[in-house]
Amino acid sequence: MEEVDKIIVGRYIVTLDESNRVISRGAIAIRDGIIVDVGEYEEIRRKYRAEEVIERGHHVIIPGLVDCHTHTQQYLLRSAISDKMLQLPPIWTKVLVPFERAMSSDLARLSSQASIVNMLKNGVTYFIEAGAPYPEVLAEEVVKSRIKGVVTYATYNIADEKVAESEEVLRRVRNLYERFGGKVRVWMSIRQVMMATEDLIESIIEMSKKYRVGLTLHLGEYQGEVDYTLARYGKRPLEYMLDKGVSGVEPVVIAHGLFLSPGEIELVKKHELGVCWCPTVDAWLTGLHWAGFTNIEGIRLGIGSDGGAWNRLDLLHEVKVAKALSKAMANAVLYFKAGLESTTLLNMATGSRGSVIGEKVGRVERGYAADLVVLNFKSTRTLPAHNPIDLVVNYLEGDDVTDVFIDGEPVVENGRVIVLDENKIAEELLNREDEVRSIIDELISRLKIV
Numbered sequence: 162m163e164e165v166d167k168i169i170v171g172r173y174i175v176t177l178d179e180s181n182r183v184i185s186r187g188a189i190a191i192r193d194g195i196i197v198d199v200g201e202y203e204e205i206r207r208k209y210r211a212e213e214v215i216e217r218g219h220h221v222i223i224p225g226l227v228d229c230h231t232h233t234q235q236y237l238l239r240s241a242i243s244d245k246m247l248q249l250p251p252i253w254t255k256v257l258v259p260f261e262r263a264m265s266s267d268l269a270r271l272s273s274q275a276s277i278v279n280m281l282k283n284g285v286t287y288f289i290e291a292g293a294p295y296p297e298v299l300a301e302e303v304v305k306s307r308i309k310g311v312v313t314y315a316t317y318n319i320a321d322e323k324v325a326e327s328e329e330v331l332r333r334v335r336n337l338y339e340r341f342g343g344k345v346r347v348w349m350s351i352r353q354v355m356m357a358t359e360d361l362i363e364s365i366i367e368m369s370k371k372y373r374v375g376l377t378l379h380l381g382e383y384q385g386e387v388d389y390t391l392a393r394y395g396k397r398p399l400e401y402m403l404d405k406g407v408s409g410v411e412p413v414v415i416a417h418g419l420f421l422s423p424g425e426i427e428l429v430k431k432h433e434l435g436v437c438w439c440p441t442v443d444a445w446l447t448g449l450h451w452a453g454f455t456n457i458e459g460i461r462l463g464i465g466s467d468g469g470a471w472n473r474l475d476l477l478h479e480v481k482v483a484k485a486l487s488k489a490m491a492n493a494v495l496y497f498k499a500g501l502e503s504t505t506l507l508n509m510a511t512g513s514r515g516s517v518i519g520e521k522v523g524r525v526e527r528g529y530a531a532d533l534v535v536l537n538f539k540s541t542r543t544l545p546a547h548n549p550i551d552l553v554v555n556y557l558e559g560d561d562v563t564d565v566f567i568d569g570e571p572v573v574e575n576g577r578v579i580v581l582d583e584n585k586i587a588e589e590l591l592n593r594e595d596e597v598r599s600i601i602d603e604l605i606s607r608l609k610i611v
């Protein structure tokens with residue numbers, strides 16, 4: 162009998178392995194934070210001895226979810242952006258970025274903590290930050306909570322039609338990498354091609370290559386951006402970025418990517434770039450995503466929340482929105498009702514089984530990190546459960562998560578986060594509401610639409 166650290170037993174295990182195996186009454190053997198084996202309970206018990214056996218009889222176990230695009234420091238804008246304000250072209254230069262600039266570092270810490278607590282409760286074990294104004298604060302909270310988070314600095318030097326020198330921005334990026342590079346996943350980011358000068362874009366790509374870290378950027382996010390790069394550089398946004406050498410960076414994660422031409426979609430495939438669809442926010446702000454009705458075979462597609470300002474950071478909710486949107490698009494354009502099906506959607510919610518981020522996460526399989534989410538389905542809201550994958554994608558949400566493990570260690574137990582103080586964070590969110598409100602009121606007073 163082989164010794165392992167723990168065995169986790171579930172009514173169903175959705176492995177998302179190559180054959181998308183679902184194991185009834187399955188068990189997972191874990192040693193040193195890595196999955197050693199997965200199979201039927203009887204078989205695992207015969208082969209392994211563990212100090213700890215965790216039994217979850219009415220539960221389905223899935224791989225940890227990957228939020229491929231989020232803004233952990235926009236959380237405090239929750240419920241402050243009215244439906245009318247959404248019309249502002251574009252909302253990020255009018256509200257989101259100015260809010261980030263006006264916020265203090267301790268509010269950024271609260272925002273980071275609230276984001277992390279909600280991600281963990283919803284079974285998100287890995288996230289990619291699009292660019293935080295206070296990335297050091299976020300990095301500290303990532304270390305404390307043990308969530309796997311890609312930390313990046315809000316990297317831009319054009320805002321409010323003002324252009325700043327790129328040197329100061331690059332200094333901040335370098336400092337972040339030097340201070341936290343060994344402790345957390347520090348990547349590079351570019352806010353958007355319209356918010357960065359050419360020399361800044363070139364330097365960031367160069368730094369990604371030099372440090373051998375990933376790069377994330379908003380790209381093909383809205384129509385004005387396509388017009389901008391065509392008018393300025395004679396190329397569409399992705400064509401322009403490829404000219405600048407972005408394909409030499411590994412991995413690259415494009416946030417949104419709604420407005421890619423058929424040729425650019427081919428380039429995404431060819432260069433193995435990741436694309437992150439944010440179903441709720443993309444529908445609210447821009448429109449339909451081609452991922453919903455085109456052949457996505459071989460494309461590294463992920464799902465993102467776009468941050469807690471817009472939703473509950475619940476990727477199991479996002480897959481439901483994505484499914485409905487996909488069917489609506491495929492029906493309207495092609496009269497094709499199959500659209501994106503459950504297994505594909507669940508794969509997307511794990512960052513195409515980790516390939517978007519280039520790490521061994523997103524599968525319950527030997528050699529992968531033991532990042533696991535346990536969901537209870539013994540409820541009138543979810544039973545009966547004929548098909549475990551449809552059960553997860555169509556019926557279960559973040560509220561059904563009971564346990565979350567990162568590298569085999571618990572971070573959520575009985576639906577409660579055990580690595581951060583949830584009650585204290587909720588208390589502070591209440592206590593500081595007026596302070597946040599005054600920042601938002603000041604921003605809104607400068608807008609034409611309220």
Ligand SMILES: [Zn+2]
Nearest residue numbers: 291379416467
């Ligand atoms: Zn974004």
